[in-house]
Amino acid sequence: xxxxxxxxxxxxxxxxxxxxxxxxxxxLSAPKVTVNSSETVDNFEYTEATEISHTLTETSxxxxxTQSSGSPSELTVSxxxxxxxxxxxELATLNGxxxxxxxxxxxxxxxxxxxxxVEQIKNIKGIGDKLYEKVSPYLTV
Numbered sequence: 001x002x003x004x005x006x007x008x009x010x011x012x013x014x015x016x017x018x019x020x021x022x023x024x025x026x027x028l029s030a031p032k033v034t035v036n037s038s039e040t041v042d043n044f045e046y047t048e049a050t051e052i053s054h055t056l057t058e059t060s061x062x063x064x065x066t067q068s069s070g071s072p073s074e075l076t077v078s079x080x081x082x083x084x085x086x087x088x089x090e091l092a093t094l095n096g097x098x099x100x101x102x103x104x105x106x107x108x109x110x111x112x113x114x115x116x117x118v119e120q121i122k123n124i125k126g127i128g129d130k131l132y133e134k135v136s137p138y139l140t141v
Contacts, residue, residue: 084141
């Protein structure tokens with residue numbers, strides 16, 4: 001074999017080894033998904049979404065803001081909030097989400113034609129990773 005052809009095969013061989021290493025890395029680092037609702041999924045416990053009442057413990061990451069009681073126009077909110085159907089007033093009940101961010105979430109929903117994942121709210125200015133982590137347990141699509 002000629003020297004140039006030999007070098008070409010060696011380079012291709014190294015490229016294939018590197019490519020297989022990358023594929024192996026990503027396949028082993030991908031999260032495991034289970035179907036049963038009570039099994040553990042990579043250190044996270046998956047349970048079906050249920051309504052969360054206002055009586056959350058103080059250790060909760062972001063309890064909803066409390067509403068004034070006794071008022072006939074009191075807003076009753078059930079969690080998780082569906083991003084595709086909730087109002088700005090309902091979104092504003094979450095700590096960290098004020099009227100302006102709630103309106104931005106609604107405007108972005110109209111622009112998208114509806115959310116396909118909760119994570120899409122991170123595309124809105126003012127909603128970063130920290131705020132997303134606080135409010136995401138109270139949101140659904």
